[in-house]
Amino acid sequence: MAGTPRFDRDHVLRVSAQAFADRGYEGASISHLVSATGLLRGSLYGAFGSKAELFRYAYLHATGHTPHDDDLVLDLTVVALRERAAHDPTVAARTREVLTSLHQRTGSASDVIFSRLLRRAGVAPDPSPRRPDPQGGNIG
């Protein structure tokens, strides 16, 4: 039990990333992360030091292993922008890289992120701006 931590780091980072993406940084408590990862509280603290560090590694891991237009990366990037980039220079730098690569890949990082936010919220975007009825007539 005590001594060298023996756990699958990739797995821990993956499920932590999912927990942060689902709940946000503040919303994902250590208790949530403990039950998601299956680690003991003490092992989690021993391996990562703090929630901030766990988020940093989970974000670096997700963005290093998953295409940047994947929903997980988009959700995490929104969390990073809202809650962590201002406090964590490593997260800020990676966020910038992700936004740049999204921009290069899709032409507009903001469109991709915005449509992900709408999809996640279940709010269907207006498919096209309202146009006048092509059939015309029948007015008045």
Added chain:
Amino acid sequence: MAKVTVTASDLVVTIEGLRKLWTLKSELTIPLTHVRGATVDPGISTRFPGFSKVSEWPGRKVLGTDWYGRYLGGTFSQDGDRVFWDVGNPDKAIVITVDSEDFTRLYIEVDDPEATVRAIEAAIRDH
């Protein structure tokens, strides 16, 4: 309740009031270079969680006060790690992880957990 202050080179945890007696410490000084991080964690528990979860219990008292479920103060041994407790109400608890010869973790209770954690994070980052 403890107070956390940051100096140019150290993190200083000051134990307040009667808890100085219960923890047998009045102050812990940890060089900032040895502070790994801090986390708001109201989910920690001072009680014994039952025999099926022995490895999750708060630890065995080495020096201090063990009113399990009400208050823990002082030096404890938790799953092989030496930890420091000063927690009565986990709602205001933070966990500071350190690379120190004395402790690997401090479980302390502070007035404003979010602000304290942010201050510690900033101190580590800027150091």
